[in-house]
């Protein structure tokens with residue numbers, strides 16, 4: 001398929017300036033006009049919207065229904081008249097985020113996925129897939145492997161850096177966490193391949209995987225010392241500046257696709273049956 005080949009790119013239009021964790025409070029409106037809907041509103045933090053051909057968009061189609069029940073899931077062509085994409089540069093100096101303004105954007109009614117006003121359930125099922133998170137352990141593992149190789153080759157005060165006990169202890173702890181994150185993600189993939197929809201399992205994978213990446217990048221940063229903080233544009237950077245880059249990105253991993261706090265809420269209520277706080 002074209003998506004797998006990278007020939008068609010999609011972005012995800014869920015978050016809004018006033019609706020993040022409480023996504024169901026979103027206020028982007030879609031009003032029916034014959035065979036079309038007319039969309040007005042603003043999305044934010046939309047990753048790679050500046051490169052996307054299409055957007056998966058949540059919009060409110062019934063403002064009188066309870067907040068989860070009046071939302072529909074639209075597929076919208078990013079070339080539609082009335083869409084303006086405004087870049088947002090993150091703390092690592094990268095342009096990945098965008099704000100998108102929709103002004104009287106017309107979308108065929110046939111572009112709704114599932115039933116009208118039932119889009120919330122499409123979105124949360126997709127989020128459960130997004131939170132599977134096999135990439136977290138893969139990224140952390142690569143960084144740990146490269147840091148281990150660097151520490152083995154680097155001599156500090158006449159001895160290899162890897163000979164220092166805390167370096168070994170920290171690397172071992174991170175490898176253990178990385179392996180656990182990988183197996184937790186495989187469990188989610190197994191459920192998906194068996195036709196089951198993971199829910200608390202996806203949240204467990206998301207929170208553990210993203211926090212594992214963060215701890216791994218911090219350990220690598222400690223081992224590399226100040227050289228770890230040099231960016232790739234400087235010739236003195238170690239490992240092409242990837243530790244610094246991954247360290248910055250690891251903060252956002254614990255926010256994207258639902259924050260760690262929200263994942264813990266899901267595990268608490270849907271996994272453990274604890275009362276909502």
Ligand SMILES: Cc1cc2nc3c(=O)[nH]c(=O)nc-3n(C[C@H](O)[C@H](O)[C@H](O)COP(=O)(O)OP(=O)(O)OC[C@H]3O[C@@H](n4cnc5c(N)ncnc54)[C@H](O)[C@@H]3O)c2cc1C
Pocket residue numbers: 011012013014015016019020021022044045046047048252253255256257258259260261262265
């Ligand atoms: C790298 C990255 C990529 C992203 N890409 C996209 C994208 O492509 N499309 C898209 O739609 N969105 C995207 N987002 C946005 C992301 O989904 C939101 O940032 C996230 O859901 C949190 O919403 P918020 O930023 O509005 O924070 P808020 O909801 O305002 O939360 C602020 C703080 O309060 C805490 N909090 C809020 N409610 C609760 C609660 N009930 N219990 C405990 N703590 C709570 C949160 O955990 C957080 O620490 C992306 C974010 C990042 C970081």
